[in-house]
Amino acid sequence: MSIEEYNSKQDPYAVLRLPEFRLYIVARLCLTLALQIQAVIVGWQIYDLTQDPLALGLIGLTEAIPSIVVALYAGHVADSTSRKKIIISCVGLLLVCSAGLLFYSLNLKNSMAQLGTLPIYSVIFLSGIARGFMGPATFSFMPQLLPDKTWYINAVSWSSTTWQGASVAGPAIGGLLYGFFGVQTAYTADVGLTILAFIFYNLISAKPLPENTERLPIKESLLSGLRFVFNNQIILSAISLDLFAVLFGGAVALLPIFASEILHTGPQGLGFLRAAPAVGSVAMAAYLTHYPMKVDAGKKMLFCVAGFGICMILFGLSTSFYFSVLLLGLSGMFDSISVIIRSTLMQTLTPEHMKGRVSSVNNIFVGSSNEIGSFESGFVAKLLGVVPSVVFGGCMTLLVVGITAYKADKLRKLHL
Template identity: 85%
Template sequence: MGIEKSAVKHDPYAVLKIPEFRLFVLARLSLTLALQIQSVIVGWQIYDLTQDPLALGLIGLAEAIPSIIVALYAGHVADSTSRKKIIITCVLVLLVCSSALLVYSFNIHQSMAVLGTIPIYSVIFLSGIARGFFGPATFSFMPQLLPDKTWYINAVSWSSTTWQGASVAGPAIGGLLYGFFGVQASYSADVGLTLMALLFFFLIAAKPLPENTQRLPIKESLLSGIRFVFNNQVILSAISLDLFAVLFGGAVALLPIFASEILHTGPQGLGFLRAAPALGSVAMAVYITHHPIKIDAGKKMLLCVAGFGVCMILFGLSTNFYFSLLLLGLSGVFDSISVIIRSTLMQTLTPEHMKGRVSSVNNIFVGSSNEIGSFESGAVAKLMGVVSSVVFGGCMTLLVVGITAFKADKLRKLNL
């Protein structure tokens, strides 16, 4: 690569000097922008058409179910098939989904009268399948772009920064496009950005699969990732902490209701609310890139997840738009630390030939928890009310942190 390994220890930008990693970052940036724009528009459109909080929760469920169903097989495929081919195929499917939403958005009210929201949920279901395969493939493909493991923390930090940065811009862009130019312009931007991601991924050379001394039957291969995670207390406890915190603590699915009925803003305000957590996350990710977390990483992770729960409780009680933005931004700061620590642990502790399968287990427990958490939020909001739902979720997050801190002593004592 022409880059000294020791540079990683001193240069926070060292990994960006690798041309293929830069293409990977640009591809993730483009695709994440597209998906965030799509998420904002679909959420606002569904609530505008149905006025039902449960309908918002069903968006997450429609994406999570197929992702969970294919997860284990997707991990097996990522460890036995060209990872670049999987990524290209998934992005092509996502491009079809974006195009379908754009087409359906024309004469939406006439289409709704005949077909209802079923086509929208069907497209989200298909995209869930693609994202179920995309996650393990990209998780295991990224390390192949690096010289060795000494680059992992730097790469994970920049990958997280890129994702979070796109998550800052994506919702704001989506809300502004929807508010000022309409739904067709928003979905057109979604399609264009997905095309850009496809091009960037295409320009990265395919990599050979890591050597694997174990040739397992497909059933054993599917189960080996689960066994690896459940036999590693540090990875298991980190995944479990994030799972339950996001499952109970997230309020993203209900933001259209907060924007419309509690904070009294339009789609533009919704875009900023959606962007606030990611803005906090990207700020913290950039900081961690320059100042990696090493000492008391486990304790800091536990404290930050607790801080996330407190932010959710206060957000649920807030009726001030700017205070709500601040709380969501702080929740992103806390969440970023947890994500980077967990991702670094998984990359470092997982053998190369098992990264796809271990990532698939992570996607089942954490990757889909956002979508399942969206359904949980919508369902609880239907039963208890919107504010009570968010406050309840934050309290459950604090309970999970307490249990994890008591039970998972290895995580509590973790240093990186």
């Protein structure tokens, strides 16, 4: 075993000693903070303006549709074009979107009277396109910053920890800035952090594309990622499990309603509710960074997704702010395990020259399930009410876990 292999397996901080990976992590931190701040502001702003739960669900749908539409092509582009160029272009577009939201909010009353909420949804639509291309590019770019595959688990754990850590701070910062200093200040922070992410991504050197003996027509290239995923039971079952759990079990889109009408708190409380799942996630991700999960990973993943569903059911029934925050924190801990296992599997089992296309399939199934789940939550809440919507989603999550455990025997027996 080489020194590098030994260090990557034994030292939980090994990957952070790589200068370009540190730049990647800092850029990811800044961009995730910006997106989380923006999500809190837009959610509270839309509900404040419309008082309609369906309007909250439409935010997710508006972002998910363009992301899904471009997904397969985005994967093809990530496997055939400089991944750094794609990332820089996407962050640039996200910066334009953030600046657009700030500009629209400078004279909100007059803007609303003339244009309503359409400009906000239009900006979210554009950001969905950017995130659709950026997902496959960042997924396939990160392994190029590592010496070899022995570093994958360590890198995925730190990448997840960074994302979750930003997801802890982002909603809280967004809620506090919105509540104490107003919407313009909050959007200014969003713009500033996106600029920093743009700078740090630029500091990473471009990497050559992996060698590829395939020379497929574009149609075949677009479909090859789908074929790879559907022919691999472990990846397919892990993706499907996360898809339906997030699709039915998530309640993030409805948090402004819970904060306002059920738990009786303001935008500051909403920030803490939004941050609670990420607090649990970052704690679990940090633990898994030091103690990687290897034995019975598949069974643990199934149990954790079931735990996530139970937390959502209890959250829907809770009328205590503190108990609700605790339940959301626990749901984040369960979700973090699932995310790290799935990401590690995809990085390890996918050939280098196909990572963009396989990641694009993952984005269709999982990456957009948060946004589509937001629409599902808003739609069901409109029909059944807010509390029944969340309880129903948690029950459906438990049903999906049961079906997956019965059908996917390879996932049940999985060890990392």
